[in-house]
Amino acid sequence: MRTMFLGLGMGLMLASVNTWGDEGTLGRMGPKVETQTLTYSVDGEQYTGYLAQDTEKEGKRPLVLVVHEWWGLSDYIRHRTEQLAALGYVAFAVDMYGSGKTATHPDEAGSFSKAVMSDWPGARHNLEMAIDTLKDKQGVDASRMAIIGYCFGGGIALNAALDGMPFKAAVSFHGSPGQVVDTPSHFDGRVIIQNGLDDQMVTQSALESLLNTFESVETDATLIQYPNAMHAFTNxxxxxxxxxxxxxxxxxxxxxxxxxxxxxxxxxxxxAAPLPSAK
Structure with missing residues (x-):
């Protein structure tokens, strides 16, 4: 268990891809990255995720699941998915609400996210069905998977780790630290919890409790806190x-x-293994 406080210089810049794929269509970003909506079924209900990958890469690449904020699967999350694909990963934005549903007001977002977090077995099954849909697709190496999430999605990623799901890494960005897994398990991967020191929506005591829980199941977890950063600092x-x-x-x-x-x-x-090169 490690806690780090990082000083930030203004010289840091985020490498990004400027074109976002169109919602509901097959899109292209630059010369290589293709995007498409992808529907998968969970207990008879339809969920609409977003797949991005560089189709000019040869061989199998790691799969990264991206879990949205409490607002739902927005253009922001699609953009993050595309950024990962541009770096050579197969990236898939999971739909946690069903039918690509999004919220326009915090009350609505709170209702949607609470419903998911109050049924962790259902949330886990959603992740499992997304993986099942993707594992045999061309270019996917299902033995090398990670999960990342933002805000509500960060909480999903952290609970996936607490539940011992088969990811190599779980990375939370300003995520909810609340535990909804009944019985935490050892996670055979890295957990990275990234929060802002000025986040008024996440308490230090909640973060400490989460770290203690990971330590109790001998999971490698690191908390990184950024000064002068508030909630949603990546958006x-x-x-x-x-x-x-x-x-x-x-x-x-x-x-x-x-x-x-x-x-x-x-x-x-x-x-471990390097990403494959382009054709």
């Missing part, structure tokens, strides 16, 4: 949401860049 639309709804949110470009690089460094370690 450029956070300031607009804060103004519209009076929420304690703010984008922080330096923390965004640093936390993304931390994730990539962890992926480089846990996936």
């Amino acid at each position: 450029p639309s956070a300031d607009a949401k804060a103004k519209e709804f009076g929420l304690p949110l703010a984008y922080n470009a330096a923390a965004d860049a640093a936390s993304w690089q931390v994730m990539l460094n962890v992926f480089n370690k846990v996936f």
